[in-house]
Amino acid sequence: MIKDLPPNTVERLSLYRRRLLNYPNEDKLYIHSHKLAHLLKINPAHIRRDLMLIGFTGDVHKGYNIQNLIDKIGKAIDCKHTQKVAFIGIGDLGRAVADHFNQKETKLKIAATFRTSKPPKTQFQEVTCYHISDMKKVLIKENIELVVLAVPRSYAKAISGEIIRTKVKGILNFTSVHLNVPDRIFVEDYDVIAKLEKLSFFTNTA
Amino acid sequence: MIKDLPPNTVERLSLYRRRLLNYPNEDKLYIHSHKLAHLLKINPAHIRRDLMLIGFTGDVHKGYNIQNLIDKIGKAIDCKHTQKVAFIGIGDLGRAVADHFNQKETKLKIAATFRTSKPPKTQFQEVTCYHISDMKKVLIKENIELVVLAVPRSYAKAISGEIIRTKVKGILNFTSVHLNVPDRIFVEDYDVIAKLEKLSFFTNTA
DNA sequence: TAGATTGTTAATCGATTAACAATC
């Protein structure tokens, strides 16, 4: 794990790796920066610069060795142990990302999902879906460190109050409620409404 | 509607308005930049600068008139007509943001939700939930312009292929699949996996 | 008035992209 990578670089490294894992041409062992850039619709210089930051070097003719690059990205951004993730009130969005988590090249595992509405204890793939009232207990028992939070506003405060009494270290917060959590918990907010209003704006001017 | 606002400013204006709409002290008619900044955990200069960009001026002593500011933000970022939004395969996340859309101070309305799994034609609040196979038909009939897309990878291509044959102008894309759509459609990507891996990174170094 | 806040410019910070020497 490398210290002091820019946040956007970390995100992009994750995208590079995922794209390479799904790279169809299994016969190809190497890839050039402009080829990967084209696949991801970004600038080739960006890729070269990001790889420089993690100290990965390519071959001036063949480009980057794909498997080595995948491994190197893992060394740069993955944590040593497997971290568990929970989806709290997120329905299909969990399903939308679940495919990736079944691949072995990730240190993240979905360990539980929770719903605010009826169905207690149903399965989706191998993941158990619990009722929200069991959340704290399960988070602790399963040693879950990351959660994606997408519950109605009215639930948010109470739920975050419970989360801080577990071992959770990071929250992807979709609730548009400011979560009052101690510094040891890393929160990344995503405000769907603001994004929709932005979308509305740019689909009406541009 | 103002041309050429920076994207981040548009997003923040949306946040300012929402915060003010929920501002508890109904007796207060005015708010200072540092007060609003404190509520949103941002820098006061940011607020003053954003309001400058939309040409809203405050009172050097009383601060900003709340109702006028709400109205002005509407003039700056809302489009003239009400735009309809659909949630495609998003479950509870829709519920998480639904409260806001019931307020009258928004030009966005949730007009439909779609599921890839069983329940066809159920209601959630006043919004009908359809089966995904009816999507194109409903999008057209309801004249929907914005969609939030969060379906499993395997569905993404086919669904985006249908979306481009409707009047949809903007997509919030949670699928982590690159959507091949014409330029007239504005796509904003959000990659949950990359965000989770970033979260993992920063909860293990910082 | 004295003190505080706005409106706005300038400075800073970070992220993206261009450019190009070194390489094979």
Add this chain to the structure above:
DNA sequence: TAGATTGTTAATCGATTAACAATC
């Protein structure tokens, strides 16, 4: 070799924050 790509620095771009004159 000639031509193309990497690795890296410098330039650019945009976004955030600091600073402060003007104001009441």
